[in-house]
Amino acid sequence: MQAKLKLFASLSDFLPSGAQANQIDIDIGDGESVAAIIERFHLPDRLVHLVLVDGVFIKPEDRAQRDLKDGEVLAIWPPVAGG
Amino acid sequence: MDDRQLLRYSRHILLKDIDIEGQERILSGHVLVIGAGGLGSPVATYLAGAGVGQLTICDGDDVDMTNLQRQTLHREARIGMNKAESSRIEVATLNPDCHVNAVPARVGPEELPELVRQADVVVEASDNFSTRHAVNRVCFALGKPLVSGAAIRFAGQISVYDPRQESSPCYACLFPEDSPVYEDRCASLGVFAPLTGTIGSMQAAEVLHLLVRGQSALTGRLLLYDALAAEWQEMDLPRRPDCPVCSERNSGMTGI
Numbered sequence: 001m002q003a004k005l006k007l008f009a010s011l012s013d014f015l016p017s018g019a020q021a022n023q024i025d026i027d028i029g030d031g032e033s034v035a036a037i038i039e040r041f042h043l044p045d046r047l048v049h050l051v052l053v054d055g056v057f058i059k060p061e062d063r064a065q066r067d068l069k070d071g072e073v074l075a076i077w078p079p080v081a082g083g
Numbered sequence: 084m085d086d087r088q089l090l091r092y093s094r095h096i097l098l099k100d101i102d103i104e105g106q107e108r109i110l111s112g113h114v115l116v117i118g119a120g121g122l123g124s125p126v127a128t129y130l131a132g133a134g135v136g137q138l139t140i141c142d143g144d145d146v147d148m149t150n151l152q153r154q155t156l157h158r159e160a161r162i163g164m165n166k167a168e169s170s171r172i173e174v175a176t177l178n179p180d181c182h183v184n185a186v187p188a189r190v191g192p193e194e195l196p197e198l199v200r201q202a203d204v205v206v207e208a209s210d211n212f213s214t215r216h217a218v219n220r221v222c223f224a225l226g227k228p229l230v231s232g233a234a235i236r237f238a239g240q241i242s243v244y245d246p247r248q249e250s251s252p253c254y255a256c257l258f259p260e261d262s263p264v265y266e267d268r269c270a271s272l273g274v275f276a277p278l279t280g281t282i283g284s285m286q287a288a289e290v291l292h293l294l295v296r297g298q299s300a301l302t303g304r305l306l307l308y309d310a311l312a313a314e315w316q317e318m319d320l321p322r323r324p325d326c327p328v329c330s331e332r333n334s335g336m337t338g339i
């Protein structure tokens with residue numbers, strides 16, 4: 001199974017090599033949760049602010065229960081304050 | 084409005100959602116703009132062009148060469164000049180109907196209450212979280228709508244926080260004040276020039292809606308813009324019941 005991982009702003013530094021335009025296709029395991037992906041890519045807590053799957057916001061307390069499914073897009077935003 | 088103004092604002096007056104009454108509200112409006120950089124530039128340009136009567140523009144920084152890729156209020160000839168002052172000069176050439184009060188300082192909890200009190204709408208276009216939290220606190224204490232934008236690299240966000248709407252969250256509902264401080268400076272991360280124009284122009288649009296109609300459709304919603312994929316996403320922003328800034332506002336305002 002594959003999903004798309006999109007990391008924005010400062011978080012894009014955590015994308016593995018091969019990523020283009022802030023995103024990369026990743027293999028996911030059966031029952032692998034959003035929280036597990038966040039851990040797998042070593043995304044620091046302080047930078048994981050908004051998590052959306054296919055455009056739907058996932059609350060912090062739901063990240064461990066929300067499994068990623070084939071073809072879904074996981075988008076993660078850090079806090080942004082630039083002006 | 085005199086004949087010159089009827090002509091100058093005719094393309095707004097033609098819009099039935101603005102009309103003469105709406106344009107008059109714009110002309111008598113006072114908008115506080117925090118930051119005269121990448122976001123503040125399109126905000127001030129569109130608001131001045133549209134005839135907002137008074138703009139108070141705050142910025143403690145001076146214009147430098149690296150700003151000019153995106154900060155369209157400033158000019159090479161004004162490198163070294165304070166950005167609020169540079170903005171005042173630029174706006175004067177655009178529309179004499181718009182009076183600019185330039186505040187050449189980084190404003191904080193000391194200066195903000197008086198500035199916010201005089202404004203009808205506040206625009207957050209600064210580059211740091213401490214200013215953003217200070218502005219949010221004062222807006223919610225004084226009941227003034229806040230149009231907040233941010234842009235870094237290829238990523239932008241915009242929302243409106245309106246303390247007069249019971250269901251509206253505040254900025255601290257989305258970014259709790261006690262979160263670890265982390266600053267994402269354009270100076271180290273870079274920023275795509277037209278991204279600041281996209282977000283800032285949308286901020287100007289919501290300011291005009293607030294002046295004309297008294298409300299913004301963006302209240303309680305956060306728009307997320309990916310300028311690499313040309314994609315927008317949006318999410319609803321609920322109030323945080325335990326938010327220290329806004330949770331008590333219906334039983335008396337929180338202190339500044």
Ligand SMILES: [Zn+2]
Pocket residue numbers: 252253254255256257323326327328329330
């Ligand atoms: Zn709040």
